[in-house]
Every structure is written in C-alpha cells, then in structure tokens.
Amino acid sequence: MNRIIVGIDEAGRGPLAGRVYAAAVILKDIKIEGLNDSKKLSEIKREKLYDNIIKNCIAYSIAFATQEEIDEINILQASMLAMRRTLDTMQEEYNYILVDGNKFPFTNKAGEAIVKGDTKIEEIMAASILAKVSRDRYMVDMHLLYPEYEFNIHKGYPTKTHRQCIETYGVCEIHRKTFKGVKEHLV
Numbered sequence: 392m393n394r395i396i397v398g399i400d401e402a403g404r405g406p407l408a409g410r411v412y413a414a415a416v417i418l419k420d421i422k423i424e425g426l427n428d429s430k431k432l433s434e435i436k437r438e439k440l441y442d443n444i445i446k447n448c449i450a451y452s453i454a455f456a457t458q459e460e461i462d463e464i465n466i467l468q469a470s471m472l473a474m475r476r477t478l479d480t481m482q483e484e485y486n487y488i489l490v491d492g493n494k495f496p497f498t499n500k501a502g503e504a505i506v507k508g509d510t511k512i513e514e515i516m517a518a519s520i521l522a523k524v525s526r527d528r529y530m531v532d533m534h535l536l537y538p539e540y541e542f543n544i545h546k547g548y549p550t551k552t553h554r555q556c557i558e559t560y561g562v563c564e565i566h567r568k569t570f571k572g573v574k575e576h577l578v
Contacts, residue, residue: 397450397485398514399477401470402429402522406547407557407573408540408566409530410455411470414521415477416514417449417485426516428509429523441524444517450483451517453525462569471496491515537563 401413423444429437445451454476456469464472474496478488488495488502489512495504508515527546534543540556540563547553547565549572557566557576566573 394487395483395485396487396489396512396514397478397481398489398491398508398512398516398518399474400429400491400509400515400519400522401473402519403526403547404466404470405549406530406567407549407553407570408458408542408547408563409533410457410526411461411466411473412453412455412522412526412529413470413473413477414454414518414525415452415474415481416444416517416521417451417481417483418514418517419447419449421447423447423513423517426513426520428516429519431510432520434527437520437524437527440517440520444521448517450481451521452477452480452482453521454480455526455529458565458567461567465569466567467494489515491519533565537565 397415397417399415401411403411425440454473456473461469488497488500489508490504491508492504493506505512509519530542530546539560541552545553562573562576568574
C-alpha cells in the first residue's frame with residue numbers, strides 16, 4: 392500500500408493576540424520550488440508559495456483555535472486542537488500523518504511528530520506556509536478593527552511597538568488574556 396502523507400504545522404503560538412492557525416497538506420509528486428520553514432521566508436515569498444501550494448497540492452485544510460480557546464485550554468492544547476481540526480475537514484484520503492514538533496496530537500492515527508519537521512519534510516514545510524500566511528492575513532484583517540494596535544505590522548507578536556500599544560490603549564478583544572504581557576494590563 393502506498394503511503395499517503397499529510398503534513399501538519401501550526402503558526403502563531405508566540406503572539407500576544409489572535410488565533411493560532413494550523414494547516415494540513417497532501418502534496419503531489421511534483422517539486423514545489425522554494426519550500427522551507429515559513430519563518431525562514433520573506434512575506435513576499437510566503438505569499439507566492441501559498442498560491443503555488445494550493446494550485447499544486449492534492450488537498451489542504453486550514454483551521455484555527457480562537458484566543459478564547461487559547462485562554463481556556465492553554466496555547467499548546469489550542470495548537471493541538473487546531474491541528475486536529477485540519478483533519479476534520481480534509482477531503483482526501485491519507486494514511487500517515489507527519490506533524491512538526493515533539494508532540495503528536497492524534498490518538499488512533501498512524502503518524503509521528505518530527506522535531507524541526509518544517510525544515511526537513513516538504514509536506515510540513517507547505518503546511519507551515521499555509522498556516523503562517525493564513526494567520527498573517529487574519530491579523531491584517533484585525534488591524535482594520537483595531538488600527539491603534541498596528542497588528543498589520545507585528546501580527547500580534549510581543550514586539551516593542553505592540554507592548555507600547557498595550558501600555559497606551561490597554562487590552563482589546565483579541566488579546567490572549569492569560570499571556571504574560573497582557574494579563575498585567577487587565578482591569
């Protein structure tokens with residue numbers, strides 16, 4: 392039996408605001424040039440690869456866990472939840488799951504977690520890019536609702552600018568209330 396691999400990765404564990412995203416990808420037997428860990432690619436390259444991956448994969452799925460879920464169950468569990476959700480909507484058959492990291496979020500499914508899988512396995516690299524671009528696009532949308540926080544620039548990560556915005560404006564609806572750097576500003 393041929394092994395049909397689905398690669399899964401997440402994006403957005405470190406930010407102080409917004410959802411955590413995950414993506415799952417089943418690739419065709421064609422090479423997609425430029426695949427890499429999304430963190431090692433420029434935003435322009437990620438955007439181009441996003442479209443190329445979607446056009447040239449067998450199937451993909453993108454899911455997320457909300458900031459409320461992150462606060463309720465913690466960021467690790469929310470990341471695992473988002474990863475499980477990607478397979479809930481996967482339309483294609485697969486028989487082996489490769490997940491970036493050191494935790495395998497599935498029970499009763501064949502597969503494994505691979506540390507630094509987003510630098511080694513093309514399916515995971517592709518998932519990394521889809522998750523990162525999806526999350527970044529969501530944060531740009533959130534900038535339209537909360538322009539004073541400049542989410543379009545820092546995407547919710549704990550930059551100096553973002554910390555200054557929290558200091559000045561307080562916490563908004565999409566901030567992760569249990570995160571250090573946010574919970575200190577709750578009233």
